[in-house]
Amino acid sequence: MEIFFIYILKSSFILSLFYITYKLWLQKETFFTLNRYYLLTGIFISVILPLITITRRVNTEIILNNIEEFNNVTQGIILPDNKINFLKLLLILYISGTIVFLLRFCIQVLSFIKLVRNEKPYKESRYKYVKTNKNTSPFSFLNYIVYNPNLHTIEDLKTILEHEKTHCSHRHSIxxxxxxxxxxFFWINPFSWLYKKAITQNLEYLADKYxxxxxxxxxxxxxxxxxxxxSEYNLSITNTFFNLLIKKRIVMLNKTRSQKQNLFKYGIIIPVLTVFFLSFNVKTVAQTIVVKEKKLNQNGVEISAxxxxxxxxxxxxxEELKNLSQTIKSKYDGEFKYSNPKRNSKGEITDISVTYKSSENSFVSSSFSDTTNGIxxxxxxxxxxxGLFITSGDKNKIKNIDVDVQIDDNEEEDIIVKKIILSDTYDNKSNNVRVEGIEGNPLYYLNGKRIDKKKFEEISVSPEKIISVNVLxxxxxxxxxxxxxxxxxxxITTKE
Structure with missing residues (x-):
């Protein structure tokens, strides 16, 4: 709802800019055709431009002493009830006004249709003439020209009809x-009514000129x-020959033609629109980088840049393990599973199996056991x-090795193996090798010799000794x- 009213405000503001620019610099010029296109352009830009947004991304750094602070940041803005009620009231008012003016417009269109059907128009060339006995000024709408022949002399009528034919041939009804x-739809903007008057006025100047x-x-x-x-009968959707603009029309007929050097005035609106666009249509999105001390929250979650x-x-x-699993699923789009942990008399975990799966369907798993001191x-x-990893040692010693993945071209593959991960164990006695994203029971080969899965998981090899890793x-x-x-x-091929 709030977005809708922001759009209405932006659109109304742009239309106002076009109108003010027209009144100050263009209205008195005799470039009537250019003025026509200028005013139409103003309408279309006021409707479209507010919908265009450029996103500018800015990196911002937040330093937190504890990730718990980050988790507690309130997401979004909760509007007070009184503001919500005000917006609802404003929306009801806007819709009511729109319905009223829409009905008024429909009534005028239906009145014109009724008039045409009752009077039986006749066609000459591309124009359809409608003779009526109503006390109305001659007017035109689309390719229809309505007039009362009893109110004008033959000479005057000839001139009047020529004027209305100009309106029809140039499609001024559009x-x-x-x-x-x-x-x-923008009745709430007073400039929209002035804008319509400016359009009508310029069209009369244009028809008078021709x-x-x-x-x-x-x-x-x-x-x-x-x-x-x-006139007793007048429709605002039509172009009327006699109207309240007579004095201004006569002034413009006698006005000296504008010099071509004045054409630069049509460019005045460009920098004005540019300033508006950069001020209101550029959305700045802060990409937050969280930098913090190595402290953990109650779920043991740690995040760096x-x-x-x-x-x-x-x-x-x-309970903490359960909360960690829920946190990973809800906030980080991942999946954390673990076996029923075994504990010693002190309540310390002595045996547990852990599996971590990312949103990209890659996963890693490992088992940890220490019945003496706890895991x-x-x-x-x-x-x-x-790269995904599980380690019980120094995380800074984790190594990622590129993998050459060979998959049959005609076969779709959902899970892509990306990395081989090696990490130092807690006691620094070995370098474990784990593969992400391979499900089932693949075959394992080390330097051309087949080995079983258990032996593969027990491989102790430094990253520097690995020549290549291939996955078929x-x-x-x-x-x-x-x-x-x-x-x-x-x-896996290593340096022997």
């Missing part, structure tokens, strides 16, 4: 209808305009290279290693 639509140049002298044409006829980490200690309770601190998460999937793996390779093949 401008009038467009202005009416703007009035219906008519006087085509077949009549300025003097005779001006005398005809002075024969103002008060480029790494998402979660920590499990031997002292975590079952070491477990750190798992996602690093800056999109799909038909390519089956073709090379047989049906037993239906879940894929992982091959």
């Amino acid at each position: 401008d009038i209808l467009t202005a009416h639509v703007i009035n219906i 008519t006087s140049e085509k077949m009549f002298s300025n003097k005779d044409y001006q005398y005809l305009l002075l024969k103002k006829n008060l 480029n790494t998402l980490e979660f920590v499990i200690t031997k002292n975590n309770t079952d 070491p601190t477990i750190i798992f998460g996602k690093n800056e290279d999109d 999937k799909g038909k390519k793996a089956i073709k090379e290693y047989g049906k037993k390779a239906k879940d894929g093949v992982i091959k």
